[in-house]
Amino acid sequence: MQDKCQVVLPGNRAITPAEMFSQMAVWCEQNDVKHDKYGEGELIQSFERQVAELLGFEAGLFVITGTLTQPTALQIACEQRGSNNVAMHPSCHIYIHENQGYQLQNRFNALPVGKPYEPWNVSSLLQIPDTLGAVVYELPMREIGGQLPSFGELEAIKNHCQTNNIHLHMDGARLWESAAHYQKSYQEIANGFDSVYVSLYKGIGGLGGAMLFGDKAFIDKASVWMHRQGGSVYQRSPYVVAAAMQFESRIQALPTLFERTLELYQMLGDYPSLTPNPEAPQANMLHIHLPISQKKAIALRDTLAQQHSVWIGNPQQGIIAQQSYIEWYVGDILLQMPDDELKGYLTLIEQGCQ
DSSP states (O other), X not given: OGGGOSEEOSBXXXXXXXXXXXXXXXXXXXXXXOOOBTTBSHHHHHHHHHHHHHHTOSEEEEESOHHHHHHHHHHHHHHHHTOOEEEEOTTOHHHXXXXXXXXXXXXXXXXXXXXXXXXXXXXXXXXXXXXXXXXXXXXXXXXXXXBOOOHHHHHHHHHHHHHTTOEEEEEETTGGGXXXXXXXXXXXXXXXXXXXXXXXXXXXXXXXXXXXXXXXXXXXXXXXXXXXXXXXOSOOHHHHHHHHTTHHHHHHHHHHHHXXXXXXXXXXXXXXXXXXXXXXXXXXXXXXXXXXXXXXXXXXXXXXXXXXXXXXXXXXXXXXXTOEEEEEEBOHHHHHSOHHHHHHHHHHHHHHTO
């Protein structure tokens, strides 16, 4: 049904495979791109260096998926620190979206840290009585609306982990979206983390893939482990080209998308039935909570799609029966949409909640 809608409110404008491949072909010709072989080649290695330098790390590694990247990084970290305990928020992707692979593969123990619906801090970490090998912090925290800890809290966590010989790993799937709120460079945000994972399609718009960053010894070991797990793809150039050709332009657009998110929040003030979470934007994404159940919200979504050709997103059930929410990533669609048109769609959503 979404594919038939003329307007899709969350995210960036989707482009067809033909458009994507055409753009990739032009970029490859302009930059004299050659295929890599098992990750060896100027294209992929120069891109790894580029992003590593942006984040302030010694080395980087392209990995085919984030689900392969993060448990591997944490396993290595635990081996190096002598403890198999990893602290992570209850909303962590590793914990809720990866079928407990870390557990079934006996890689490490996951210990929840913090309250389920808010970012955590050092005091949350101190409540764990066990010796920790690693800690994961997701920036921003997607499952709770893109929330972030204050930068002071984040610095305190970095200092605590460094002092206590705990490997601090960043789930940076949406790291690029955090800088506009912090008003810090990516290097300042990443400084103090021992390793960082980033996505090459969330926010960047690539075909897929991820990158892992750390010191050279850590990345060399991770590279061997990716090969052991079947992640050594022969030619990675399609994924790298799709990300590299638009990396800088996507990064440069994010402050503008954050400004548009601020404007959206101002509009939402006129729609009391539509409650944003967090209360103020911390990234160019948010959850909009609706005073109706998921079942009713899905019916509303389908009605708006059929009658108005607009897609509002995929409603999720809230913590009480008569409550649900939709996730909006504020991308180029909402950036380019006139305010009056956007307000019209918000009106339709609110009326459907009555």
